[in-house]
Amino acid sequence: MASALEWSDSILEPAVECMPRQDLDAYHDEKLAELGRLSYGQAPLITKLWDGAGVRPADIRGRADFTAKVPFLTKDAIRDYRSDTGAPFGGLERRGLTALDGVFTSSGTTGDATFFAEEWPRGWSPHWIGATRALYGAGIRPGDYILAGSSGMRGPQSHLAQLLGAVPVYADVFNDGWPKVLEIIERYRPAFMTLVGITAVGLAELSRTVDIERAFSCFKVIGFAGEPLGAAMRARFASWNIELLTWSTAGDVALCFECPRHNGLHMWEDTGFFEVLDVETGEPVADGGVGELISTSLCNTIAPLVRYRTEDLVRVTRAQCACGRTHARQWPLGRLGDLIIVRGVSVTPGEVWRAVESVPETSAGVFQIVKTGSRMEELKIRVGYDQATAPDLADLRRRLNTAIWAELKIEPNLELMTTGQLLATSATGKIKRVANA
Amino acid sequence: MNLLDTLEANLALPRGPLACIGWADLAADRVPMPVSWADAEADTVWAAGILAGYGIGRGDHCLFVTAGRDYWPRQVETAVTALGGFIGNISPARYEDRRLSVYLRFLPPTLIVGLSEELAEKAVRNDELVTLLKGVPHILAVPAAVRILAGGGIGAKAVAAVGPALALPCAEGDGAHVDGSQFSVAQLPGSRALSVTTTAGREFQLTNGQAATQGSVLPGCGCGRPGHVLYLR
Numbered sequence: 001m002a003s004a005l006e007w008s009d010s011i012l013e014p015a016v017e018c019m020p021r022q023d024l025d026a027y028h029d030e031k032l033a034e035l036g037r038l039s040y041g042q043a044p045l046i047t048k049l050w051d052g053a054g055v056r057p058a059d060i061r062g063r064a065d066f067t068a069k070v071p072f073l074t075k076d077a078i079r080d081y082r083s084d085t086g087a088p089f090g091g092l093e094r095r096g097l098t099a100l101d102g103v104f105t106s107s108g109t110t111g112d113a114t115f116f117a118e119e120w121p122r123g124w125s126p127h128w129i130g131a132t133r134a135l136y137g138a139g140i141r142p143g144d145y146i147l148a149g150s151s152g153m154r155g156p157q158s159h160l161a162q163l164l165g166a167v168p169v170y171a172d173v174f175n176d177g178w179p180k181v182l183e184i185i186e187r188y189r190p191a192f193m194t195l196v197g198i199t200a201v202g203l204a205e206l207s208r209t210v211d212i213e214r215a216f217s218c219f220k221v222i223g224f225a226g227e228p229l230g231a232a233m234r235a236r237f238a239s240w241n242i243e244l245l246t247w248s249t250a251g252d253v254a255l256c257f258e259c260p261r262h263n264g265l266h267m268w269e270d271t272g273f274f275e276v277l278d279v280e281t282g283e284p285v286a287d288g289g290v291g292e293l294i295s296t297s298l299c300n301t302i303a304p305l306v307r308y309r310t311e312d313l314v315r316v317t318r319a320q321c322a323c324g325r326t327h328a329r330q331w332p333l334g335r336l337g338d339l340i341i342v343r344g345v346s347v348t349p350g351e352v353w354r355a356v357e358s359v360p361e362t363s364a365g366v367f368q369i370v371k372t373g374s375r376m377e378e379l380k381i382r383v384g385y386d387q388a389t390a391p392d393l394a395d396l397r398r399r400l401n402t403a404i405w406a407e408l409k410i411e412p413n414l415e416l417m418t419t420g421q422l423l424a425t426s427a428t429g430k431i432k433r434v435a436n437a
Numbered sequence: 438m439n440l441l442d443t444l445e446a447n448l449a450l451p452r453g454p455l456a457c458i459g460w461a462d463l464a465a466d467r468v469p470m471p472v473s474w475a476d477a478e479a480d481t482v483w484a485a486g487i488l489a490g491y492g493i494g495r496g497d498h499c500l501f502v503t504a505g506r507d508y509w510p511r512q513v514e515t516a517v518t519a520l521g522g523f524i525g526n527i528s529p530a531r532y533e534d535r536r537l538s539v540y541l542r543f544l545p546p547t548l549i550v551g552l553s554e555e556l557a558e559k560a561v562r563n564d565e566l567v568t569l570l571k572g573v574p575h576i577l578a579v580p581a582a583v584r585i586l587a588g589g590g591i592g593a594k595a596v597a598a599v600g601p602a603l604a605l606p607c608a609e610g611d612g613a614h615v616d617g618s619q620f621s622v623a624q625l626p627g628s629r630a631l632s633v634t635t636t637a638g639r640e641f642q643l644t645n646g647q648a649a650t651q652g653s654v655l656p657g658c659g660c661g662r663p664g665h666v667l668y669l670r
Contacts, residue, residue, distance in 0.1 A: 012446050031439075088544045098496040100523035103544060105536055113539045121444055123518065129440045132447050142451040149505025150457070151514055153526055153536075158457055158511055163447040169458040169469075172506040180467075187469065188458065254440075270439050299439050 012136040016270055017325045021318065024326065028273050029062030031298045036060040036070075038094060039306055045081045045091025046306055049073065066307075067275060067284070072294070073308045075106075078114055089117050092303035099302055101125075102155045106252070116252065117302035118155065126299060127255065128159040130271055131247070134257030137323070138221045138245060140164050140192050147171045147184065147193035166191070173199040178206050182215055194223035194247070197431045198423050200233060201364045205419075208388065212240040221245050223257070227431065228332060228350065230365035232357035248332050250274065251295025251310040256330065261322045264329025271299040274328060275307075276316045279336065288317045292336060311336040338434045340371055342379045342410055349433040352381060355407040359399050361385045366419045372437045379404075379412045380437075384419035459508025461601040461641065462649040464630070470601050472508060473640040476619070477515075480603070483616040484516035490608035490660070491548055491575050495521035500537075500546040502529050502553050509603040513550055522547070529553030534560060541569035548575045551596060557582035561589030577606060580650075580669045595669040600633040600648035601641050604667045610658040617664025624654040631667070 011017050019027075036057035039046045050056070053071040060066050078090030087093065088103075101120035104127075105113035118126060140146065142165025148157040150170045161168035169188050173181050173195070184190075195203070203212065216222070222237075224246045237244050248265060250256040253272035256265040267274055275294040276285050285291040293312045297304035315331040333350065340347050349369060357365040366384030383400060385391055397414055404412045426432060456477040461470040472480075493499060499517045501524055503510040514524045525540050527533040533556055540546065549570075557578060560566040567589050570576065576593035578586055586593045594606040595613060602620035604613035615622050621634045629651040635643045652669040 013443060016442060082543055086543065096496065097498070097523070098521070100496070100498075101518050102523055103498070103525045105525075105527075105539065108535055108539065113536050115539075115544065120518065121441055122448075123515075124444055124447075126440050129443050129447065133443060142453060145458070150459070150508055150511045151501065151503050151524075151526055152505045153528065155524075155526065156511060156514065157505065162453060162456070163444075163450075165450040165453050167453045167455045167458060170460065170506050170508060172504055175504050175506055184469075 012133045017133060017327065019326055021326055024269050027270065032066045032273060033060050033062060035304065035306065039304065042094035043092050044087065045077065070307050073306055075114060079112055089115055089303040093117065095302055104154050119301045124163060125155045125159045127155055128157065129163060130254040130268060131160050131257065132163050134266065135164060135192060138260050140166055140220060142166065144191035145169050145188040147190045178202050182210065185215060189218035191220045194225050196226040198426065201366060201419060201423065204236060204364055216240060216242050223247050230353050230357045232363045233365055250330065251293045251308060251312065252305060253295045253297045254299065259321055259323050263321065264331055266325055267328045267330055269327045272297055276314060287319065288315065290315045290333065341375045343377060345408065345410055347379060347408060351407050355403040356383055358403050361389045361391045361396055362400065364419055366422050366431060368422065368432060369434045370437050371434050379410050381412050382415045382417060382422055384417055384422035387418040457508060462598060463600055464647040464649050470508065470641045476640050479619060480512040481515045481519060484513050484605060485519050487605050487607050487614060488516050488520060493517060493520050493522045493548060497522040497547040498525060498544055499548040499550060500525040500540050502527055502551040502556060504529050507598060509598050510551060512603060529556055531555045531559045534563065534566060538566060546573055549573055550577045552576055552578035552582050552593065554579060554581040554585065557585040561585055567591065583670055597650045597669050599631055599650045599667065600646055601635060601643055602633055604669060607658060607660045607662065609660040612655045612658050612666035613669055614658065614662055615665045615667065622654060622665040622667060629653055
């Protein structure tokens with residue numbers, strides 16, 4: 001596979017993607033003032049929150065006023081307002097149902113799923129429009145084939161291919177299985193597809209019998225979504241000469257993809273205004289610092305999020321990227337709720353991940369921390385091992401204990417099972433890294 | 438800025454040579470089904486005609502249950518938005534009972550399209566979901582799910598892909614229509630096997646291909662629409 005950089009011979013919207021920072025700042029000043037005027041008095045929950053804080057639209061003249069005065073919005077507040085009033089978008093709606101084209105949902109892993117309301121300009125989903133800059137930059141061009149679902153929980157994925165002049169080939173690794181998908185790849189030689197953790201693990205198992213490098217040589221780049229990618233898995237893809245671009249959402253505002261320079265995920269700041277706040281103090285962190293991502297939608301015409309506490313732990317920089325783009329870049333680090341304390345020591349899934357994938361039989365990084373509370377006396381971890389390696393389980397347990405001790409200085413309580421058994425506990429295609437007991 | 442310019446940049450690119458590659462489930466295999474832009478346009482117009490009979494219009498929610506690997510749900514989704522309605526989407530899996538419940542409670546659909554067998558099995562064991570589903574004006578479910586839903590006292594009509602064709606029930610009758618301008622369907626003698634033939638203008642060409650879906654051809658439907666009408670249950 002050639003490097004995506006070789007394909008990035010142009011930028012889809014140079015004037016926007018490489019806009020000088022001062023122009024982005026001026027744009028935000030204008031749009032944040034406008035957002036206040038459009039939401040207050042129209043979106044009931046926003047009106048309620050602003051009234052409670054004594055804020056009026058006239059008070060918001062730009063970024064400084066916005067960050068100093070506008071109250072935060074939480075997912076619980078949205079859910080509570082919806083439960084109390086029946087308002088489908090939790091009081092964020094500023095227009096009626098007749099303006100809608102699509103309504104999609106969050107995953108609902110922490111409670112009732114919440115809705116994302118969309119109006120589609122000229123019939124195209126803005127969710128997927130927002131991804132086209134990244135894929136164009138990665139070299140996807142008219143006439144390419146893209147493996148994609150026709151439609152799904154975030155709307156018509158087919159739009160992503162069609163907007164780029166590419167042809168979507170409807171496939172679903174989760175339901176079709178790798179053997180069928182390999183047939184499709186052989187036939188159409190697609191340029192792009194997206195993997196998630198479970199399908200990536202399946203590919204690793206398939207590599208024993210299939211020449212993955214040859215089979216995937218047609219791809220310009222492959223997306224990876226749904227969770228952070230472990231270093232060992234990334235290295236395994238590199239060994240197959242597959243270039244991965246991780247992608248995620250930028251605070252539920254728009255999609256953001258890893259830059260082909262592999263130095264962060266570009267968050268399109270014309271679609272949203274993003275803040276990063278220290279999780280302890282609530283103060284803005286310095287550029288490049290770690291904190292909770294706070295998002296405000298500047299592109300949702302129906303029910304925009306306004307200073308939404310995403311509970312996503314991220315590192316963000318606004319420094320210009322080597323690719324020339326000026327918009328902020330993020331490095332997703334996990335969910336705030338995933339932070340746990342074991343005997344006074346903070347533990348993140350990322351730390352456990354590094355330890356687990358350092359052991360050959362568990363290098364797929366299939367594990368799950370069993371959470372009994374935010375502060376625990378014992379670190380219990382379910383770890384999936386590669387059954388084909390037929391490991392001596394006592395020896396495997398000893399080596400995993402050593403690796404986890406080296407990373408965390410905690411002796412874990414390990415529950416070993418095959419990767420297949422552990423993956424089977426996920427019905428959604430996403431490995432739940434921290435599961436309640 | 439703000440995605441509208443992005444859309445303009447997208448639409449300035451050359452259009453893809455095909456709308457998509459879907460799949461036709463035939464008795465022998467699942468085969469690739471290229472869909473031209475003209476095919477897609479015709480399919481949308483036809484589906485919109487059927488859905489208009491259900492009264493789908495501005496502000497109506499149509500909830501789709503799709504796996505993402507089939508073409509026909511996009512055909513119907515596009516028809517919904519063309520009529521001014523809006524779509525929601527969940528997957529066919531059993532675990533989707535939670536998101537189904539959220540949609541039913543907070544954004545009740547006028548129409549559910551493609552309700553799956555596994556989700557129907559889960560739903561009929563949940564009293565709240567049964568009550569909520571009974572309140573949905575129209576449910577189009579896969580044939581196996583129609584029977585399960587009926588066991589829970591929930592009325593539904595059968596919808597299915599029949600090879601490359603979509604069999605979509607109209608509001609009036611119990612049969613499922615196939616677009617006669619694009620496909621013809623025949624029932625093989627002495628069996629419920631169905632064979633499909635595409636018309637000459639279709640990108641995907643098939644002559645008397647036996648579909649994986651079984652059913653019977655009905656004499657017609659009270660609505661008087663042209664094209665074959667199928668009984669899928």
